[in-house]
Amino acid sequence: MRAAPAVGALAxxxxxxxxxxxxxxxxxxxxxxxxxxxATIIFGLSRSLPVSIAALTVVGAADVVSVVVRSSLVQLQTPDYMRGRVSAVNMLFIGTSNQLGEFESGTLAALVGAVPTAVAGGIGTLVVTLLWMGFFPTLRKLDRLEATSED
Structure with missing residues (x-):
């Protein structure tokens, strides 16, 4: 199961x-x-090894698509003279959020169990996605990944 997200990401x-x-x-x-x-909710609720592996494979694949778009936007939408600083801050927040998320999930799992924690994480992801789609309609409507700023 540990390799399933990597398989999805590679594919x-x-x-x-x-x-x-x-x-x-x-x-x-x-x-x-x-x-x-x-896919996180499905993984959390699954009692079947094949379903769990498939869900984790989808988790890895979906994560890569998100990362590709977000990383591209940081590079393409940031003026040349700010690109290094913006990329550094972006990487700091990404690295920190991953570590904090692991800590939060581990703590919550110790309190309520692994299944409710995984399901809550998936639901939280959906809620935040819907909120961000509403808060950032320009990002939601973004068509092409290309530079738009003039330096």
């Missing part, structure tokens, strides 16, 4: 290398994050 990475994201990048990103949340 979608190879697909994206051959067929890059062309249109509807914003919707694709939010859809991938929502799919990540749904």
């Amino acid at each position: 979608i990475s190879l697909l994206l290398a051959r067929h890059p994201i062309g249109r509807h990048a914003g919707r694709l990103m939010f859809g991938a994050v929502a799919l990540f949340g749904i």
Whole structure:
């Protein structure tokens, strides 16, 4: 099961290398994050090894799509003179959020159990996705991953 997210990530990475994201990048990103949340809920509720492995494979694939869009936007939408600083802050927040999320999930799992924690994490992902789609309509409507700022 530990390798399943990596298998999904590798598979979608190879697909994206051959067929890059062309249109509807914003919707694709939010859809991938929502799919990540749904797959997390399925994994949390699953009592079947094949279903759990499939759900974790989808988690890895969906995560890569989200990361590709977000990373591309940071590089393409940031002015040249700010790119290094913005990328550094972005990486700091990504690394920190992963560590804090692992701590939070482990603590919650110790208190209420692994299944409720996984399901709550998936539901939380869906709620945040819906909120961000409403708060950031320009990002939701983003079509192509291309530079738009003039330096």
